[in-house]
Amino acid sequence: MPTPAEPPPSIHLIRHAQAGSRARWDGDDELRPLSERGARQAELIATALAPAGIDEVWTSRYVRCRQTVEPLGAALDVQVHDHATLAEGGWGTDALDALLAAVAEGRTVAACSHGDVLPSLVAAAVRRGATLVGPPAPKKGGRYTCTVVDGQIGRIIGYPPPDRDD
Template identity: 55%
Template sequence: MLIHIIRHGHAGSRRGWTGKDELRPLSERGAAQAQAIARQLADTGVDQLWSSPFIRCQQTLEPLARLLGLDVDVVDGFGEGGDGAAALDLLLAAAADGHIVAVSSHGDVIPMIVEVAVERGATLDGPRSGKKGARYELTVVDGRVDRIFHVGAPDARD
């Protein structure tokens, strides 16, 4: 069973944004990354899409949602400042129920999820944190993460 964890695509600068950070959208580059991610994950069996409450994470999954005919479910635990262990446990529970989840989260939460999985015995192929648009494929065996594979951020032409 696989779990896909995706760092949201490129968004505009925090400094240049005057609204609430939760509402800061993807940039054009980030939107192109989201399209590429959708193409990469289209045939992977994903049947649930989860997102941080932040709009840029939801936007990262929207092209995949349209392609698969799924809704993007907002899950608070994947927002900035989330708890890595609790987030991983949510993902493992979904995998135990037979679901293949793709979740979009943030550059602070994802490394915590990866770290907890490694502490629990997973093997990591790649860095603990990735660039915007990068993703991790977590292989789940017997209810735990066995291996984590880092997939770099897509070129918008992928």
């Protein structure tokens, strides 16, 4: 149980940072890395989230997701763990349930996933009663902070990519 001085556990959802072009990538898409811009975004994401009291960092097994949160893991001195529910094509409800289980155990989690999984996860949370402030699908490098109330996400606040120009 959090003390009055510490925030309650929460969930930080991150869409992987800018990656190289899928069309120009010859190899297995799981191995497609971040672009130079994406690497800068990853560093900025780590800077933004390092003070958030994160206990665990989860990621899709895809290289671009892992590279997005490795700087955060390093800043927090925690391992980055692959989580199958966060991979492309995953069901948002499965990821949501896994994240809520971690929060129920008192852990604040940052999780990096893809442009198909995150909107599905957010939609599942909204169907369960969450309020969304921001876009239903973040741009690459964008993120959400989710507050959890009574075992469910109560509010989801979207943040743009850390390097957007506007």
